[in-house]
Amino acid sequence: MMMPMLDPDVVPPAAPARPVPGRPLEIEALVREHVCVNDEYRYLSLDLPDGVPHARPGQFYHLLCPGGDGLEPFFRRPMSVYRVEPERNRVGFLYKVTGTGTAAMARLWPGDGFNIFGPLGIGFTLPADTAPIVLLGRGVGLATMGPLVPFARENGHRVTAVLSARAPELLMSVEEMRIAGADVLTVTDSEGTSAVPHVEGLLEDLVAQGRCGALYVCGSSRLTRLAQSVAARHGLFGEVALEQQMACGVGVCFCCVRPFRENGETVHRRVCCEGPVFPLAEALA
Amino acid sequence: MMMPMLDPDVVPPAAPARPVPGRPLEIEALVREHVCVNDEYRYLSLDLPDGVPHARPGQFYHLLCPGGDGLEPFFRRPMSVYRVEPERNRVGFLYKVTGTGTAAMARLWPGDGFNIFGPLGIGFTLPADTAPIVLLGRGVGLATMGPLVPFARENGHRVTAVLSARAPELLMSVEEMRIAGADVLTVTDSEGTSAVPHVEGLLEDLVAQGRCGALYVCGSSRLTRLAQSVAARHGLFGEVALEQQMACGVGVCFCCVRPFRENGETVHRRVCCEGPVFPLAEALA
Amino acid sequence: MIDLSVSCGGLALANPVMPASGTFGLEQAGIFDFERLGAFVTKTITPDKRLGNPTPRVSEVPRGMLNSIGIPSKGADAFVRDVIPRFAQWRPPLVVSISANTPDAFADLARTVSVAGVAAIEINISCPNLEDDGKAFAMRPESTREIVRRLRDATALPLWAKLTPNAGDVGAVAQAAEEGGADALVVANTILAMSVDVDTRRPSLGNVMGGLSGPAVKPIILRMAYQCARAATIPVIGCGGIATAKDALEFLIVGCRAVQVGTASFIHPSALVDVIDDLEDHCRANGIARIEDVIGSLDLTQAERDMIGDAALEAHA
Amino acid sequence: MIDLSVSCGGLALANPVMPASGTFGLEQAGIFDFERLGAFVTKTITPDKRLGNPTPRVSEVPRGMLNSIGIPSKGADAFVRDVIPRFAQWRPPLVVSISANTPDAFADLARTVSVAGVAAIEINISCPNLEDDGKAFAMRPESTREIVRRLRDATALPLWAKLTPNAGDVGAVAQAAEEGGADALVVANTILAMSVDVDTRRPSLGNVMGGLSGPAVKPIILRMAYQCARAATIPVIGCGGIATAKDALEFLIVGCRAVQVGTASFIHPSALVDVIDDLEDHCRANGIARIEDVIGSLDLTQAERDMIGDAALEAHA
Numbered sequence A, B: 001m002m003m004p005m006l007d008p009d010v011v012p013p014a015a016p017a018r019p020v021p022g023r024p025l026e027i028e029a030l031v032r033e034h035v036c037v038n039d040e041y042r043y044l045s046l047d048l049p050d051g052v053p054h055a056r057p058g059q060f061y062h063l064l065c066p067g068g069d070g071l072e073p074f075f076r077r078p079m080s081v082y083r084v085e086p087e088r089n090r091v092g093f094l095y096k097v098t099g100t101g102t103a104a105m106a107r108l109w110p111g112d113g114f115n116i117f118g119p120l121g122i123g124f125t126l127p128a129d130t131a132p133i134v135l136l137g138r139g140v141g142l143a144t145m146g147p148l149v150p151f152a153r154e155n156g157h158r159v160t161a162v163l164s165a166r167a168p169e170l171l172m173s174v175e176e177m178r179i180a181g182a183d184v185l186t187v188t189d190s191e192g193t194s195a196v197p198h199v200e201g202l203l204e205d206l207v208a209q210g211r212c213g214a215l216y217v218c219g220s221s222r223l224t225r226l227a228q229s230v231a232a233r234h235g236l237f238g239e240v241a242l243e244q245q246m247a248c249g250v251g252v253c254f255c256c257v258r259p260f261r262e263n264g265e266t267v268h269r270r271v272c273c274e275g276p277v278f279p280l281a282e283a284l285a
Numbered sequence C, D: 001m002i003d004l005s006v007s008c009g010g011l012a013l014a015n016p017v018m019p020a021s022g023t024f025g026l027e028q029a030g031i032f033d034f035e036r037l038g039a040f041v042t043k044t045i046t047p048d049k050r051l052g053n054p055t056p057r058v059s060e061v062p063r064g065m066l067n068s069i070g071i072p073s074k075g076a077d078a079f080v081r082d083v084i085p086r087f088a089q090w091r092p093p094l095v096v097s098i099s100a101n102t103p104d105a106f107a108d109l110a111r112t113v114s115v116a117g118v119a120a121i122e123i124n125i126s127c128p129n130l131e132d133d134g135k136a137f138a139m140r141p142e143s144t145r146e147i148v149r150r151l152r153d154a155t156a157l158p159l160w161a162k163l164t165p166n167a168g169d170v171g172a173v174a175q176a177a178e179e180g181g182a183d184a185l186v187v188a189n190t191i192l193a194m195s196v197d198v199d200t201r202r203p204s205l206g207n208v209m210g211g212l213s214g215p216a217v218k219p220i221i222l223r224m225a226y227q228c229a230r231a232a233t234i235p236v237i238g239c240g241g242i243a244t245a246k247d248a249l250e251f252l253i254v255g256c257r258a259v260q261v262g263t264a265s266f267i268h269p270s271a272l273v274d275v276i277d278d279l280e281d282h283c284r285a286n287g288i289a290r291i292e293d294v295i296g297s298l299d300l301t302q303a304e305r306d307m308i309g310d311a312a313l314e315a316h317a
């Protein structure tokens, strides 16, 4: 196990009384930029107040999407950071409008306030040495993977990203990941290249070429199972980023559990505070 | 009784199946102008769609004030028409921010949509001949009186308006009523001219000068009682516009009742559909 | 053409949508098309003339309203003479809501309103029974069974029993109403509630407590409607917080054969007709030929969904 | 300095604001200042290890949430060993919430958690009693009296009985809990409710029905808290939809001696501390020296206000 494991009842002792950098905060951010990336995805970037903690790749914020005009999101919405720019005090999200909350979010204009709470959760862990890593992502899963590329490159890892989508025009982040230093391979349903056997072949090739010392996956349980079997076959380190509906976002309500394998038993772990990034082998996908 | 009396159970028979002009409609209006009149009052004017019915003086609309940002008005809010411009398809409201709904209304910008329902209720009746009339109003009561001035002038009545306020700078509509053809007298608390005995003297003078053949009052129960006694003393026709909290606005929920004297008995009448304008003598003010 | 018709509580309805008692009246005739409704339901009437409660009679709360109107009433005779005949000009059946404070007076009133032009009687048994310590009839199964039986004997018209959500075991009350001879259940009346003005420290209603209605109550009433539809074999008419066709569909899916729309009409005056139009659109868009096919179609097969959530994971792919 | 302290159910509290069970945990220690709270209230624990309910476990509804978390639990022993000692570092008293499905198991659990570091026990009696057909203990006065009596005998710690709003006569249940020996009443748990996804026709919760909480329930729970405060002489702790100091004040005014804040913390993580700050501000702005002066200060003198409404008429003058 390379990833810190949390027992639901084991929490950091003697927590400080006042939030300090690194602890999640409720923040009144300002919308800086809000653009359509393609037909389905939007990019929202925020200016943060000075002195707030910044997210690590794989962490998320809990967003208070604004109500009004018939849309009444009650809960906050969890959203992974897609771009983290601590030096400019900015954070960016890549998202898809799927329901009430994201539709409300889509109405934000530059200059609007946006109440966000975070950063939350446990992000990605890099392998101990500078082993080359492979990212495998589909759909919004790419948003979660985004910041892993520069993070891994800065720490000396070669990065290969295998990006999957329904069609080529829905592929995102290809250029961005290339610029950040990743080798990018793309597979799509419409080109018939995204089926499991083909992707499995790709991964096996990468392993054979010594380009896959660790595997990171997000956005599809089909790909997660595939990654699990490739990682198990070759004894690779791996992580998976999972989603589940959330209420509190901090570990107290137990609504965001998912099942995991632990010593042959099925156990529940909370995605919000024991994840959203989990050891690949343990997820029941 | 010069004013149409409605029995709660007597309603127009054989109503047409589809709304026709004259019947209240739910309308998506557009904000045309929204300005501060003084520290307390705002004026909001709306462009109405073509072909909708227009209000008569004393009628009101039921406004669906927009929610969001912590303000959540649930009911509609009743608001008298302050300016009616059928030929330009516009309507205007003069209002004061007093709570949730009016605060939400105050956030509207020109170009915004505003859902209004109306016109509703029974407006002012002019005396049968061209008797001169006197308006007595205070505070937001002036808003309700506003359109009575041009209406009465167009129908050949001389109009005197006695306007009351806490201080001279809170007096509204003075110029507008003068332009519309009214003689305007003002009384204020700060000048010590608004006390009942002084206003009573004013009214008695107007009666003596033959300028008060009918009395219209709105916005203060003190002034209403005064008007009642002056009207009773001289056998004058009179009307009072009343307020009460409303839910349906159309007469079915019975939440907006006020007490009236009818044949020596106390009865309840609904402000929304039996008023808001009532015979002066019958109101229990 | 979508078939929206349902049979419900002894009546054949053109569609399953009708107003809730106390939120509908002849005054709305010019506001929406009365011919479109599944049925008419009148404000509850009582045997005698009453003034109703002190003002303020309503107050707004998060996504809902409190009311303590009381039942201002011109009395039953005036109602039979002046109001019932006016509904003859429209096709939808007329359901008359009645209430009284003793079983005798209740039964008399049922007889009084059993006249031509009335298609069914809705009995508002959420009112206090003066012979039972002032407890509402519908608070307990026994008192419910008894009063429904009394009223069953008093009229040949279909009887719809309107239950109170303040009862602890609404399913048992539903069964009791069925045993007493009710033809349908209306689930439910308002939920007893209150609010306080913290500046004046006064209750916001003149009557201190009042009934909660509107979207805030929908999840609670939907649960009760589901429990009643399982507990009883007579039709259940859902009523509580329904403002849109989606809300109506929730009630139909859990087993209601019709729905009543109340508070929503205060916000959107044509809510009733809008719900009917949108129900029809929903059916058309989803290939549903008859609204009957929706009734009771709740899918419990995945209620114990596996926790893998493939569906969720793939949702964004 | 405003005096926010209250005595409540055997404890002296620095202020009347505490978290609601199931919405609070050690995980929040870095998020707001634990020292500020009136008390700590833990998630309900059960005797044995449990997994909890299937997902989805929560769903949002108008101004509220449905949950059917179930009670995932590591078991009482792990709780006593690992969790209780960690609270020793803060000053506010620790209230431990417990529940079980039989009176015996419940009493055993009360004994198990009666250890140093625990200031009071909150008994969640909204859970099914397997020896009474699965009806929750708090649904009826008799079963409430009995279980509270059993637990009273099992521990010397102050006992707070948490009632269910699903009971038909919550005032009678409150009295019964007092008779059984409770030191305070927590009014109340969540209201049983449901919602349906009309596209899939599935319940939105894996467990079909769940508990409603949040602003939508406030008017209902406030009414019950008022009824309980009048029916019982022991302190009532209000709990349901409290999100702001204004909400808390409504509960204090109708007679509650303290309040619990639950769902609101999911929307604004520092809701508890914000409520305390704003209560203090309210007192300061209104010349209230002690929060005690607010408790039970409901003004009923104008409840039957004359219908003239001078106040309303003059309001705009």
Ligand SMILES: Cc1cc2nc3c(=O)[nH]c(=O)nc-3n(C[C@H](O)[C@H](O)[C@H](O)COP(=O)(O)OP(=O)(O)OC[C@H]3O[C@@H](n4cnc5c(N)ncnc54)[C@H](O)[C@@H]3O)c2cc1C
Pocket (backbone or CB within 6 Å): A060, A073, A075, A076, A077, A078, A079, A080, A081, A082, A093, A094, A095, A096, A097, A098, A099, A100, A101, A102, A103, A140, A143, A144, A242, A243, A244, A245, A246, A271, A276, C312, C315, D060
């Ligand atoms: C850790 C994490 C990171 C995420 N990162 C991203 C991201 O970067 N970009 C992006 O587009 N989406 C992301 N999602 C998914 C995003 O949270 C949902 O798309 C969003 O909550 C949908 O809300 P809605 O109101 O639009 O949909 P609705 O269907 O109206 O939502 C109803 C409820 O279900 C919840 N819900 C619905 N779908 C999901 C889901 N897939 N995961 C969790 N909760 C859900 C909502 O939060 C809400 O509580 C992430 C989810 C998690 C858990």
Ligand SMILES: Cc1cc2nc3c(=O)[nH]c(=O)nc-3n(C[C@H](O)[C@H](O)[C@H](O)COP(=O)(O)OP(=O)(O)OC[C@H]3O[C@@H](n4cnc5c(N)ncnc54)[C@H](O)[C@@H]3O)c2cc1C
Pocket (backbone or CB within 6 Å): B060, B073, B075, B076, B077, B078, B079, B080, B081, B082, B093, B094, B095, B096, B097, B098, B099, B100, B101, B102, B103, B140, B143, B144, B242, B243, B244, B245, B246, B271, B276, C060, D312, D315
């Ligand atoms: C027929 C009629 C005409 C009116 N015309 C005007 C006008 O031209 N200009 C103007 O400024 N005001 C007018 N009012 C008063 C206006 O309706 C209230 O100021 C407004 O409803 C306050 O709403 P709020 O949400 O800001 O206040 P809140 O106090 O938050 O309102 C809470 C509830 O009380 C009701 N309420 C509060 N005060 C009043 C009141 N005085 N009368 C009726 N209901 C009230 C609200 O509608 C709402 O339902 C009129 C009222 C009536 C009945």
Ligand SMILES: Cc1cc2nc3c(=O)[nH]c(=O)nc-3n(C[C@H](O)[C@H](O)[C@H](O)COP(=O)(O)O)c2cc1C
Pocket (backbone or CB within 6 Å): B253, C020, C021, C022, C023, C043, C044, C065, C067, C069, C071, C097, C124, C162, C188, C189, C190, C212, C213, C214, C215, C217, C239, C240, C241, C242, C260, C261, C262, C263, C264
């Ligand atoms: C103003 C008002 C008056 C009501 N009067 C009655 C009544 O006279 N008889 C009755 O059975 N229910 C009455 N009700 C309850 C409604 O019929 C309905 O049961 C309740 O409001 C829930 O539905 P809704 O949320 O759609 O309004 C009244 C409700 C309101 C809001």
Ligand SMILES: Cc1cc2nc3c(=O)[nH]c(=O)nc-3n(C[C@H](O)[C@H](O)[C@H](O)COP(=O)(O)O)c2cc1C
Pocket (backbone or CB within 6 Å): A253, D020, D021, D022, D023, D043, D044, D065, D067, D069, D071, D097, D124, D162, D188, D189, D190, D212, D213, D214, D215, D217, D239, D240, D241, D242, D260, D261, D262, D263, D264
């Ligand atoms: C996610 C969640 C979990 C809860 N778990 C418990 C619990 O374990 N024990 C309990 O007595 N109440 C539990 N409750 C009920 C709350 O303590 C509280 O009674 C209810 O939510 C109403 O308060 P609120 O509207 O402030 O949330 C839970 C509520 C929520 C929302």
Ligand code: FES
Pocket (backbone or CB within 6 Å): A245, A246, A247, A248, A249, A250, A251, A252, A253, A254, A255, A256, A257, A270, A271, A272, A273
């Ligand atoms: S969202 Fe509450 S525990 Fe994860």
Ligand code: FES
Pocket (backbone or CB within 6 Å): B245, B246, B247, B248, B249, B250, B251, B252, B253, B254, B255, B256, B257, B270, B271, B272, B273
């Ligand atoms: S507001 Fe409903 S009757 Fe007047």
